[in-house]
Amino acid sequence: MKTHRNLPFFVPHAGCPNCCVFCSQTKITGEKCEKELALEIAELRKMCESEGGSFDESQIAFFGGSFTAIKRDRMEALLAVANEYIAKGVASGIRISTRPDCIDEEILSILKRYRVTNIELGIQSTDDSVLRKCERGHDSRASFESSKMIVNGGFELCGQMMIGLPISSPESEIQTAHDIVRMGATEARIYPTVVFEETKLYDMTLSGEYVPMELDEAVKRTAKCYRVFLDAGVKLLRIGLHASENLKKAPYGANHQALGELVKGEVYTDIISDMAGDCGGRILCVHIRRADTSMLCGHSGRAIARLKEKTGCAEVEIIPSDLPQFKPLITTRSV
Ligand code: SF4
Structure with missing residues (x-):
């Protein structure tokens, strides 16, 4: 690149x-x-x-x-x-x-x-x-x-x-x-x-x-x-x-x-929660670009807490992958 x-x-x-x-x-x-x-x-x-x-x-x-x-x-x-x-x-x-x-x-x-x-x-x-x-x-x-x-x-x-x-x-x-x-x-x-x-x-x-x-x-x-x-x-x-x-x-x-990271984390959680819909207590597995993991995992767990609140999932599993920015892959599995 x-x-x-x-x-x-x-x-x-x-x-x-x-x-x-x-x-x-x-x-x-x-x-x-x-x-x-x-x-x-x-x-x-x-x-x-x-x-x-x-x-x-x-x-x-x-x-x-x-x-x-x-x-x-x-x-x-x-x-x-x-x-x-x-x-x-x-x-x-x-x-x-x-x-x-x-x-x-x-x-x-x-x-x-x-x-x-x-x-x-x-x-x-x-x-x-x-x-x-x-x-x-x-x-x-x-x-x-x-x-x-x-x-x-x-x-x-x-x-x-x-x-x-x-x-x-x-x-x-x-x-x-x-x-x-x-x-x-x-x-x-x-x-x-x-x-x-x-x-x-x-x-x-x-x-x-x-x-x-x-x-x-x-x-x-x-x-x-x-x-x-x-x-x-x-x-x-x-x-x-x-x-x-x-x-x-x-x-x-x-x-x-870290204002930029916080804002991107907010946008990212909106995109992910729109894709995931209602997770009904399952585990939400999010494959994202490696470089973006801090956006979701850092900042005192702000983004993760927001994802749980918006999707109703029990846990969020972040899986670093070779994907483009803001193009996550979403799956769920049972607890
Ligand atoms: S136009 Fe730009 S440089 Fe001029 S006073 Fe406003 S903010 Fe300052």
């Missing part, structure tokens, strides 16, 4: 014309806002030289702010350096992340020229009341229009969405996931909301205007959206923010280190 990875290069908050209530890019990346271009380029070269080349496929990934909103000469300088490393075979392509209202045909033609292949769009929600409450500074129409331009331009679209934003509901999140599928995304990321200090959301939390999700609720709501992507064949690249010291220090919200 081919190995793939991103070579992430953070352009923290740079160029972003906005200040969403939940955003603290400095807190997420742990870096300050603006850097001298020469220093930034030196860091990009260092990252490409030290981390590139050890995988079958890798993409230089400009994350962290709104890449297409940074000054044009700075954006092109970074892309030109990335292109040098593509020419040297260190990376096979470039991905960037940006806001829906920072995309237009002219920007897309520049990205195309510099061999950008994947564009990640911070959609977050397609519910306009949620976007307004979060002070996103754009509406859902911007997401639909920019995603259309991206897909028509021949780029791969990755839709990023959030769970548990102020005044958001599980229904509006499921709708957002369906909308991202409709936009033509081939990839997605789901970020359950984390509350960082020194953000408006932190103040809203302290005043009681916003109630952060408990872990259990975050897992359930995220799992529902994951299922939408799974059923539509959209590849889920990530659940939750990457682990960092700053994330550990976030005082509220869904910053559990």
Whole structure:
């Protein structure tokens, strides 16, 4: 199997014309806002030289702010350096992340020229009341229009969405996931909301205007959206923010280190219990991909307990097998 990875290069908050209530890019990346271009380029070269080349496929990934909103000469300088490393075979392509209202045909033609292949769009929600409450500074129409331009331009679209934003509901999140599928995304990321200090959301939390999700609720709501992507064949690249010291220090919200595993375990138990139906006190035997056993067996037996509750089986036997992910084989036997 081919190995793939991103070579992430953070352009923290740079160029972003906005200040969403939940955003603290400095807190997420742990870096300050603006850097001298020469220093930034030196860091990009260092990252490409030290981390590139050890995988079958890798993409230089400009994350962290709104890449297409940074000054044009700075954006092109970074892309030109990335292109040098593509020419040297260190990376096979470039991905960037940006806001829906920072995309237009002219920007897309520049990205195309510099061999950008994947564009990640911070959609977050397609519910306009949620976007307004979060002070996103754009509406859902911007997401639909920019995603259309991206897909028509021949780029791969990755839709990023959030769970548990102020005044958001599980229904509006499921709708957002369906909308991202409709936009033509081939990839997605789901970020359950984390509350960082020194953000408006932190103040809203302290005043009681916003109630952060408990872990259990975050897992359930995220799992529902994951299922939408799974059923539509959209590849889920990530659940939750990457682990960092700053994330550990976030005082509220869904910053559990194993959030992704918990969500996948929830989805997996739904799939298995749908297949198994009522086991009427028998032993449920589940053949699953070897790499997925921790999803079901770890985390204090959460998934196993859920399987017992949903199927009425007496015991669950997990049998590691050579199967594809999320394609388990189910049998039962008497106690
Ligand atoms: S658009 Fe992104 S970088 Fe800009 S304030 Fe919002 S979350 Fe932060």
